[in-house]
Amino acid sequence: MFALLLQLNYRLFEKINALAGHWVWLDDTMIFCADLLIFVWPLLLLLLWGRPNSWRKRPLRAGEEAIVQKSRATILWIAPACLLAYLFNLGVEQFVFEPRPFVAHHVHLLITHVADASFPSDHTAWSFAVVGMLLFSLPPVLLAAWQQRIAEGKSSLRTAAILLPLVLMGLAVIMACCIGVARVFVGVHYPDDIIGGALSGLLAAWIVTLLQHRLSGLTEVVLHFIQRIHLA
Numbered sequence: 001m002f003a004l005l006l007q008l009n010y011r012l013f014e015k016i017n018a019l020a021g022h023w024v025w026l027d028d029t030m031i032f033c034a035d036l037l038i039f040v041w042p043l044l045l046l047l048l049w050g051r052p053n054s055w056r057k058r059p060l061r062a063g064e065e066a067i068v069q070k071s072r073a074t075i076l077w078i079a080p081a082c083l084l085a086y087l088f089n090l091g092v093e094q095f096v097f098e099p100r101p102f103v104a105h106h107v108h109l110l111i112t113h114v115a116d117a118s119f120p121s122d123h124t125a126w127s128f129a130v131v132g133m134l135l136f137s138l139p140p141v142l143l144a145a146w147q148q149r150i151a152e153g154k155s156s157l158r159t160a161a162i163l164l165p166l167v168l169m170g171l172a173v174i175m176a177c178c179i180g181v182a183r184v185f186v187g188v189h190y191p192d193d194i195i196g197g198a199l200s201g202l203l204a205a206w207i208v209t210l211l212q213h214r215l216s217g218l219t220e221v222v223l224h225f226i227q228r229i230h231l232a
Helices: 001-017 026-036 037-049 062-076 080-091 122-152 159-184 191-214 217-230
Strands: none
Touching: 001 062, 001 122, 001 159, 001 191, 037 062, 037 122, 037 159, 062 080, 062 122, 062 159, 062 217, 080 122, 080 191, 122 159, 122 191, 159 191, 191 217
């Protein structure tokens, strides 16, 4: 059974990696996604953080403030989630060593990479740690805001206040998936590395989300300090 899974893993890798080297635009796109797209995460989180309250022309309504505060609280805990995901990966690497595809096979290698452990993918783990934090934390507050908007009328809450976090969450999922697929496309990871990294990131996000709930008081203190220095 295990041998069959390994065979399916390599066949899927071959199908994805075989697309490399045929179209320059596709190669360049995948190289960007594999190497540089991860650096777009801070920009996405900055958009989700929003303008400091002192920069706004009008005060936030109750529902809007709840969304903004929850979004900012979640962003504060993303760094610990990414760190925990990385520690999970380091732990797995102590027991499972899978060489990079370009070490064991002839592949279409589009980027240079050291020949270290392939499983699980750190890029994917970090990305899905971000995705997990957003998906585990934001939907309840967005649903509550939408229900409030229905109950109190459109004047109580702007649609954009709900749509923006939803759009950014959707972009986050797309970005994480693109990074994972691109790492296979350029020849530095197998598909199971991406699955393992995604699970590592989601598990870390779930644990940190539980920790966030228990330490909500600490989060509020940090957010209050950030507001006092006009960064929130």
